[in-house]
Amino acid sequence: MIEFRSVAKRFPDGTVAVDDFSLVLPSRQTTVFVGSSGCGKTTLLRMINRMVEPSSGEVEIDGESVLGKDPVALRRSIGYVMQNSGLMPHFTVIDNVATVLRLVGVQKRAAHERARELLEVVGLDLALADRYPSQLSGGQQQRVGVARGLAADPNILLMDEPFGAVDPIVRADLQQELIRLQRDLDKTVVFVTHDIDEAFLLGDQVVILDKGARVIQVGSPSEIIDNPADEFVSAFIGVERGRRALRIKETPHGRVLVDSEGRTQGALVEDGG
Ligand SMILES: Nc1ncnc2c1ncn2[C@@H]1O[C@H](COP(=O)(O)OP(=O)(O)O)[C@@H](O)[C@H]1O
Numbered sequence: 001m002i003e004f005r006s007v008a009k010r011f012p013d014g015t016v017a018v019d020d021f022s023l024v025l026p027s028r029q030t031t032v033f034v035g036s037s038g039c040g041k042t043t044l045l046r047m048i049n050r051m052v053e054p055s056s057g058e059v060e061i062d063g064e065s066v067l068g069k070d071p072v073a074l075r076r077s078i079g080y081v082m083q084n085s086g087l088m089p090h091f092t093v094i095d096n097v098a099t100v101l102r103l104v105g106v107q108k109r110a111a112h113e114r115a116r117e118l119l120e121v122v123g124l125d126l127a128l129a130d131r132y133p134s135q136l137s138g139g140q141q142q143r144v145g146v147a148r149g150l151a152a153d154p155n156i157l158l159m160d161e162p163f164g165a166v167d168p169i170v171r172a173d174l175q176q177e178l179i180r181l182q183r184d185l186d187k188t189v190v191f192v193t194h195d196i197d198e199a200f201l202l203g204d205q206v207v208i209l210d211k212g213a214r215v216i217q218v219g220s221p222s223e224i225i226d227n228p229a230d231e232f233v234s235a236f237i238g239v240e241r242g243r244r245a246l247r248i249k250e251t252p253h254g255r256v257l258v259d260s261e262g263r264t265q266g267a268l269v270e271d272g273g
């Protein structure tokens with residue numbers, strides 16, 4: 001479990017990126033921070049692995065403050081998938097992944113073997129292993145980024161808008177891949193996005209943030225959709241636009257759910273059936 005206790009971050013230029021943030025992130029679940037650009041999501045994420053130090057307050061992992069841990073060891077023990085993949089351009093794909101393993105003491109040969117396995121885990125064609133990042137598509141680069149994040153077999157995986165830069169179809173593919181991975185791997189995932197649909201799709205716990213990382217609402221996706229905290233949340237999740245207002249339509253093959261534009265969203269099945 002990760003716990004933020006009254007955490008604040010004021011940067012030297014006076015910007016208050018995080019005002020006063022407290023939250024428990026349960027182990028082996030996905031918590032998603034969602035909010036507009038500049039609201040403090042990346043800053044929150046980076047305070048978990050001490051890439052940013054809080055101005056006040058504490059971040060704890062399993063009851064121990066991260067401030068008492070060696071920052072380098074801490075960073076190596078936590079997976080981090082950056083916005084724009086963060087791959088090293090002069091390293092091949094396989095070396096990008098293997099390097100992480102080498103840093104935690106795995107021998108060269110074993111590191112390469114494990115790196116290949118990881119590329120398979122994230123669904124990357126092994127024929128691409130010897131290419132350089134610039135020779136991959138955006139979606140392929142993100143897969144390598146995820147493989148890198150998983151390399152040291154961390155209990156905690158931080159993901160900062162990892163699918164932000166890819167087209168919607170590839171993005172949907174990567175999202176499904178992450179859901180599958182999470183089922184198998186059981187990590188504590190902290191995921192950042194500005195896309196509320198992505199937040200609801202991936203999050204066990206969704207945290208809607210305003211400027212200064214002020215918490216507007218925390219809950220499971222259905223808790224938030226069923227009971228939005230205020231008009232900001234309603235607008236954000238599209239209730240006002242009726243985007244999520246589904247209705248039932250009778251068809252020759254049974255009842256289906258359609259959205260406000262008449263597009264079929266799914267079949268209606270009996271509860272418990
Ligand atoms: N190193 C920094 N120095 C000064 N201000 C910063 C720094 N990093 C981020 N900020 C500011 O802090 C606020 C939150 O930034 P960030 O956490 O990156 O937001 P988000 O990830 O939600 O877009 C923004 O106003 C940003 O400009």
Ligand SMILES: [Mg+2]
Binds near residue numbers: 041160
């Ligand atoms: Mg950010």
